[in-house]
Amino acid sequence: MDLGIASQVMESYTQIDQTIAAFQSATHLDCPPGCGWCCENPEVETTILEILPLVIELFRQETVEFWLQRAADSQYQGQCVFYQPDPSIPGNGRCQVYPWRPTICRLFGFATVTQKSGQVQLAACVKHKAALPAILAQAQGAIAQNQVQAPNFAEVTQQITNLDPTLGQERMPINTALRVAIERFGLYLQMTVQPQDLPTQELSPPT
Numbered sequence: 001m002d003l004g005i006a007s008q009v010m011e012s013y014t015q016i017d018q019t020i021a022a023f024q025s026a027t028h029l030d031c032p033p034g035c036g037w038c039c040e041n042p043e044v045e046t047t048i049l050e051i052l053p054l055v056i057e058l059f060r061q062e063t064v065e066f067w068l069q070r071a072a073d074s075q076y077q078g079q080c081v082f083y084q085p086d087p088s089i090p091g092n093g094r095c096q097v098y099p100w101r102p103t104i105c106r107l108f109g110f111a112t113v114t115q116k117s118g119q120v121q122l123a124a125c126v127k128h129k130a131a132l133p134a135i136l137a138q139a140q141g142a143i144a145q146n147q148v149q150a151p152n153f154a155e156v157t158q159q160i161t162n163l164d165p166t167l168g169q170e171r172m173p174i175n176t177a178l179r180v181a182i183e184r185f186g187l188y189l190q191m192t193v194q195p196q197d198l199p200t201q202e203l204s205p206p207t
């Protein structure tokens with residue numbers, strides 16, 4: 001088994017992050033501090049391919065059993081097990097695996113969709129709509145006039161799927177994807193690779 005595919009996924013994640021950072025810098029569109037709204041959605045989905053870098057990292061940290069139990073407790077559905085709500089501020093929270101989060105978690109609020117008419121539009125987050133309507137309108141205008149670039153949901157998703165269509169095609173609830181990826185690769189990682197041998201350098205957080 002070649003773990004290089006996980007490094008390729010992380011390279012794609014770095015490209016996404018860089019594109020979004022440039023977009024944010026140009027438009028000043030940012031998430032409200034501490035907001036966890038998108039993570040509270042109980043229908044976050046991903047693929048085995050997209051979650052593979054995270055699974056490798058969990059093996060490296062030797063926390064697989066803990067997270068697998070959390071996923072089992074969730075019955076492999078509902079809110080993402082990696083989300084930690086802020087008990088003092090409803091709607092706020094944090095991702096406990098932020099550098100290794102899958103594609104949708106990176107794109108949400110900062111990616112475009114292509115309408116049937118061919119028009120490209122930002123798929124705006126409701127929190128952005130409520131808190132930053134003027135900035136959001138400016139960002140939409142800049143996208144329409146090709147003044148700024150934002151990642152496109154369909155293009156980015158397809159680009160990552162193409163890295164390994166066998167692992168990257170089927171979308172499933174994130175807690176299920178965690179279980180399936182561990183079932184598929186866990187024995188290999190456990191039996192043949194020591195945690196310190198895993199390619200941590202390639203899987204380090206995007207800068």
Ligand code: SF4
Binds near residue numbers: 082083084096101174
């Ligand atoms: S992986 Fe992280 S960013 Fe994605 S839904 Fe879970 S907690 Fe949120």
